[in-house]
Amino acid sequence: MIYRMGAALVSLLGLFLSAYLYLYKIGRIGALACGNGACETVQTSEWSRFAGVEVALIGVVGYGLLFTVALLALQPALAGSRWPATMLTGLAAGGVLFTVYLTYVELFVLRAICRWCVGSAAIILSIFMLALLAQRRAPRQPAG
Amino acid sequence: MAASPVGMKRFYAILGAVAVVGIGLLGYQLSKPATVSIPANVIIQPSDTAGFRGYLKGADSAPVEITEYADYQCPFCQTFATLQMPTIDERLIQTGRLRWRYRDFPLQQHQYARVAAHSAACADEQGKFWLQHERIYEGQSEWAASRDGADIFRRDAKEVGLDLAKYDACMSAGRYAGRIQASYDEGVRAGVSSTPTLLVGGRLYQGRFDSDAITRLVDSLAQRAASTP
Numbered sequence A: 001m002i003y004r005m006g007a008a009l010v011s012l013l014g015l016f017l018s019a020y021l022y023l024y025k026i027g028r029i030g031a032l033a034c035g036n037g038a039c040e041t042v043q044t045s046e047w048s049r050f051a052g053v054e055v056a057l058i059g060v061v062g063y064g065l066l067f068t069v070a071l072l073a074l075q076p077a078l079a080g081s082r083w084p085a086t087m088l089t090g091l092a093a094g095g096v097l098f099t100v101y102l103t104y105v106e107l108f109v110l111r112a113i114c115r116w117c118v119g120s121a122a123i124i125l126s127i128f129m130l131a132l133l134a135q136r137r138a139p140r141q142p143a144g
Numbered sequence B: 001m002a003a004s005p006v007g008m009k010r011f012y013a014i015l016g017a018v019a020v021v022g023i024g025l026l027g028y029q030l031s032k033p034a035t036v037s038i039p040a041n042v043i044i045q046p047s048d049t050a051g052f053r054g055y056l057k058g059a060d061s062a063p064v065e066i067t068e069y070a071d072y073q074c075p076f077c078q079t080f081a082t083l084q085m086p087t088i089d090e091r092l093i094q095t096g097r098l099r100w101r102y103r104d105f106p107l108q109q110h111q112y113a114r115v116a117a118h119s120a121a122c123a124d125e126q127g128k129f130w131l132q133h134e135r136i137y138e139g140q141s142e143w144a145a146s147r148d149g150a151d152i153f154r155r156d157a158k159e160v161g162l163d164l165a166k167y168d169a170c171m172s173a174g175r176y177a178g179r180i181q182a183s184y185d186e187g188v189r190a191g192v193s194s195t196p197t198l199l200v201g202g203r204l205y206q207g208r209f210d211s212d213a214i215t216r217l218v219d220s221l222a223q224r225a226a227s228t229p
Helices: A002-025 A038-043 A055-073 A083-110 A115-137 B005-031 B075-093 B113-125 B129-138 B140-144 B149-159 B164-173 B177-190 B211-227
Strands: B055-057 B064-070 B098-104 B197-200
Touching (some): A002 A055, A002 A083, A002 A115, A002 B005, A038 A083, A038 A115, A055 A083, A055 A115, A083 A115, B055 B129, B064 B177, B075 B129, B075 B211, B098 B177, B113 B129, B113 B164, B129 B149, B140 B149
Antiparallel strands (some): B055 B098, B064 B197
8 A cells, every 4th residue: 555655645746846847838937946957948849749738738637647546546445456556557657658758858859958857757767666566566356 | 455544644644745835836936926027918010010020130132041030038049149140140141141030939938038039129229139139148047047037138238338218118118019929920820839940931940050050051042042043
């Protein structure tokens, strides 16, 4: 249960982080607290959108989903079920793959590293690891 | 398998505390006081543009024209303006091979982009657009991180020798807000979505943003123009 709790908590952090970046993208807050211009370089580039959608908004939706599934997985009725942990792992794996793509763009296309993106990468990796551990702890479905 | 009720209570308390801190921090960011701003939601009047199609640099007879859509607060634009433009200016514009057209494309996420563009427009009224333009780009790291970029633009205006009474009147009236928005709208219609974007002969430039690549492009276009009967 501790891993599901951890996943919920870290997903909430990711949700706030991506909400902050999205508020910046839609012009609701001023300059990003970043320390250098790299965050702006990344956030204002053409790669800050994916398939026409703001990457930060994808983050808000993604972390929101992870948070919801992690909370669901904590409900006593589902504590013995394996599927919430499997679903959490699947969602987090998608997030990790998307993060790998974004990190590649930062390193090799933009040549700029946004600290907030590094934070998000650490968060999604943590969720993935916690989800894997939760899955290992979850009971096997009875065969046949 | 399930956590004890005490453990769950403690977990929800921690989750609640994180939520309160997160919402508080986002709320603080949203409520920070805005500084002097130039509105984006203006109704553009025909007099706002009155034939104005950007700030020009270079000879009318230059065989090639490049239009740049840029945002004063965009870091790429700053790098291009301060590192590449001096060479482009010396090598191509001053030699009569290229005419440069600068157009505003202030991105909504940049707090001071419109104020900066407006400051340069007010300097243009006094014939000092390019001086103020360069000052604004050179000082980007300072004003972008400041509490009030407009104060720094005013200091620049003073240093480039503008009549401050006229400059202040221009800024407080937001005289060029419509023109800046018209420039932005034209950029969107031309397919601009990020900054800086260059348009060569009305087409979006896809090459590298350095003076050597621009020189090769201008040379090839000038050659083509010369060989066309």
